[in-house]
Amino acid sequence: MPPAKKRPRAYDHLRTRTAVLAQFGHVRDAVRTLTPDQLARPTRLGAWTVRELAAHVAMGLASVGRSLDQPEPPGPKPEVALPQWPSATAAHAGRIAEDVEELAAAHRDLDALYEEAEAGFTAAVLASGTGERLLVTRVGSMRLTDFLVTRTVELIVHTDDLNEALGTEIPYDRQALAACTRLLADALADRAPGGSVEVRVPPFAVVQCIGGPRHTRGTPPNVVETGPLTWIRLATGRTEWARALEDAEVSAGGERADLAALLPLMG
Numbered sequence: 001m002p003p004a005k006k007r008p009r010a011y012d013h014l015r016t017r018t019a020v021l022a023q024f025g026h027v028r029d030a031v032r033t034l035t036p037d038q039l040a041r042p043t044r045l046g047a048w049t050v051r052e053l054a055a056h057v058a059m060g061l062a063s064v065g066r067s068l069d070q071p072e073p074p075g076p077k078p079e080v081a082l083p084q085w086p087s088a089t090a091a092h093a094g095r096i097a098e099d100v101e102e103l104a105a106a107h108r109d110l111d112a113l114y115e116e117a118e119a120g121f122t123a124a125v126l127a128s129g130t131g132e133r134l135l136v137t138r139v140g141s142m143r144l145t146d147f148l149v150t151r152t153v154e155l156i157v158h159t160d161d162l163n164e165a166l167g168t169e170i171p172y173d174r175q176a177l178a179a180c181t182r183l184l185a186d187a188l189a190d191r192a193p194g195g196s197v198e199v200r201v202p203p204f205a206v207v208q209c210i211g212g213p214r215h216t217r218g219t220p221p222n223v224v225e226t227g228p229l230t231w232i233r234l235a236t237g238r239t240e241w242a243r244a245l246e247d248a249e250v251s252a253g254g255e256r257a258d259l260a261a262l263l264p265l266m267g
Helices: 013-031 050-069 082-088 090-106 110-127 144-166 174-191 228-235 241-246
Strands: 197-201 205-209 223-226 250-253
Touching: 013 050, 013 110, 013 144, 013 174, 050 090, 050 110, 050 144, 082 090, 082 144, 082 174, 144 174, 144 228, 174 197, 174 205, 174 228, 223 228, 228 241, 241 250
Parallel strands: 197 223
Antiparallel strands: 197 205, 223 250
């Protein structure tokens, strides 16, 4: 018998919106202090410099306003459920890279770009009412509240990228970090449904995944546990499963507690 489908995790629209703006504010405050030499530094994202990465962060927030400016797509249900969003992004990576390079070249004043992105986001989201509105995104139609959760992933992941490139400590908003962690955990459960392995990312997420004997009581026989940032790096390909185990950033107990074949969840 196939595993029963779990009810999608609910996210509070107002809390998610607040978390997105809080994390964007942390990045904006850091970017406005960067020197030309810092902006020219390489990142772990291929050919992107810090400038291009910073432009991408602004583009990710501005995409909400652009989507809300378009007519609502037809249909009562979204085309993309939230746990499927991470795997759906890979097909659009090339176009995203082109758009980022164009944006970074056209906007030398990053502070102005960030102010424009934040103002557009705030006006569009406030005017939209509830988070139930459907909007067009690169990967297909999504509920506004769900799309805002994807913005926490973009912001947290790229905050970590900036910190790695610059040696800085841009802070992580707790609510944004929680939403990002939970979405990527749910994406794992969606990719490998089942109940034989329990994945714990305290204090934010616990999911069961991978087919096999289902755990119901007591200590699960197969357990993976790690911290939020390590989980996010694993899920997005910033670090490898074997390396995280070797560095004791992940604990994995049980014969089925090996997630290497399932990671990363998004590129």
